[in-house]
Amino acid sequence: MPRDNCYIALLHYPVYNKKGIIVTTAVTNMDIHDISRAARTYGVKRFYIITPFEEQKRFVERILRHWQKGYGASYNPLRKQALDITDVKNTLDDAVADIANETGGAKVNLVITGASVKGTFTKYAELKHAIAESNEAYLLLFGTGWGIARDVVTTADVVLEPIHGLSDYNHLSVRSAVSIILDRLFGKR
Amino acid sequence: MPRDNCYIALLHYPVYNKKGIIVTTAVTNMDIHDISRAARTYGVKRFYIITPFEEQKRFVERILRHWQKGYGASYNPLRKQALDITDVKNTLDDAVADIANETGGAKVNLVITGASVKGTFTKYAELKHAIAESNEAYLLLFGTGWGIARDVVTTADVVLEPIHGLSDYNHLSVRSAVSIILDRLFGKR
Numbered sequence: 411m412p413r414d415n416c417y418i419a420l421l422h423y424p425v426y427n428k429k430g431i432i433v434t435t436a437v438t439n440m441d442i443h444d445i446s447r448a449a450r451t452y453g454v455k456r457f458y459i460i461t462p463f464e465e466q467k468r469f470v471e472r473i474l475r476h477w478q479k480g481y482g483a484s485y486n487p488l489r490k491q492a493l494d495i496t497d498v499k500n501t502l503d504d505a506v507a508d509i510a511n512e513t514g515g516a517k518v519n520l521v522i523t524g525a526s527v528k529g530t531f532t533k534y535a536e537l538k539h540a541i542a543e544s545n546e547a548y549l550l551l552f553g554t555g556w557g558i559a560r561d562v563v564t565t566a567d568v569v570l571e572p573i574h575g576l577s578d579y580n581h582l583s584v585r586s587a588v589s590i591i592l593d594r595l596f597g598k599r
Numbered sequence: 600m601p602r603d604n605c606y607i608a609l610l611h612y613p614v615y616n617k618k619g620i621i622v623t624t625a626v627t628n629m630d631i632h633d634i635s636r637a638a639r640t641y642g643v644k645r646f647y648i649i650t651p652f653e654e655q656k657r658f659v660e661r662i663l664r665h666w667q668k669g670y671g672a673s674y675n676p677l678r679k680q681a682l683d684i685t686d687v688k689n690t691l692d693d694a695v696a697d698i699a700n701e702t703g704g705a706k707v708n709l710v711i712t713g714a715s716v717k718g719t720f721t722k723y724a725e726l727k728h729a730i731a732e733s734n735e736a737y738l739l740l741f742g743t744g745w746g747i748a749r750d751v752v753t754t755a756d757v758v759l760e761p762i763h764g765l766s767d768y769n770h771l772s773v774r775s776a777v778s779i780i781l782d783r784l785f786g787k788r
Contacts (some may be wrong), residue, residue: 440629444772451764451771488770534788574787575640581677582640582778583633589775590782598763599723599783 415516416541416596418449418550418588419458419505422466424559435554437466442473442496443489444585445552450492452592456512458505459498470498502551502562509547517546522566523591524557525580529569534594537570541595550591552584604705605730605785607638607739607777608647608694611655613748624743626655631662631685632678633774634741639681641781645701647694648687659687691740691751698736706735711755712780713746714769718758723783726759730784739780741773 423434449457459470476482477493499505506518541548573590612623638646648659665671666682688694695707730737
């Protein structure tokens with residue numbers, strides 16, 4: 411069952427700020443749209459936005475409602491299709507529990523992404539193969555701010571190789587990173 | 600001289616709106632940042648934002664100045680490095696003339712991208728090879744709104760194969776499309 415087992419999440423807490431302090435970042439409208447569209451294009455099962463703040467969750471829910479059921483759904487049905495796979499959760503654990511529930515208890519492999527993560531990296535071809543062959547679920551986690559907190563990184567089942575361009579510069583937006591990683595894993599060419 | 604010969608441009612006129620009428624779209628702050636960062640990561644020589652509207656050009660110039668020379672340059676030097684390659688031009692012809700001037704008169708090959716373009720497509724591997732081997736310049740053109748006007752498409756030297764994900768859905772943001780195409784052409788893995 412190709413890619414019926416692949417999920418992604420955008421983490422707003424716990425992540426680092428510029429000074430290396432753990433904070434909650436704000437959800438942005440552009441992240442919701444761009445990442446939903448990329449996820450839908452590459453056949454991702456569900457895209458979780460993770461924030462513990464009630465006000466932020468209500469902000470996300472209001473946007474999702476507009477495009478899933480409100481005026482946006484008839485104005486732009488293609489956007490509805492993208493945002494239909496998007497959901498908001500309190501914590502990473504809640505997202506993992508949701509996947510386990512949806513898959514009837516499959517193991518959820520946590521895949522950490524990031525430009526500056528440390529660890530033993532898994533190559534794209536290897537992860538692609540694992541996702542295609544496995545009956546387990548895979549959750550690709552993307553950070554905001556200055557990256558995913560170490561306490562989360564250490565719980566990874568897989569640490570994905572960082573993206574390298576062709577310069578010494580490697581500071582993509584999270585929207586770009588999600589798009590590139592999904593294309594490397596699932597793009598047809 | 601690998602990639603010293605690769606340029607990208609984001610076209611705000613002439614492009615289609617939802618009804619197929621030719622319009623000028625608004626420049627967005629997120630496009631400037633995300634696309635500059637991706638361009639810098641993948642070694643693109645220059646990123647042109649193309650709009651004929653004086654007010655829009657001043658908006659872009661104000662943002663560029665803030666990050667290239669203003670408070671932004673010291674607050675976030677990495678962002679400065681990205682936005683240093685970004686420029687704004689009146690027309691596509693002006694961008695082409697700028698490249699010809701910078702390269703000492705090299706031929707500028709116009710590469711059209713887009714999800715719904717028609718024509719004889721060039722594959723990524725083929726374009727990658729051409730850029731690596733050629734002394735000519737290559738300008739990858741990305742549309743906004745509902746796509747690049749036909750009058751521009753017909754002047755293409757190359758029409759690049761559209762991106763295919765793994766679903767029937769193919770509606771990426773232009774920020775995602777730029778990131779994925781640069782990764783397919785120049786990403787190291």
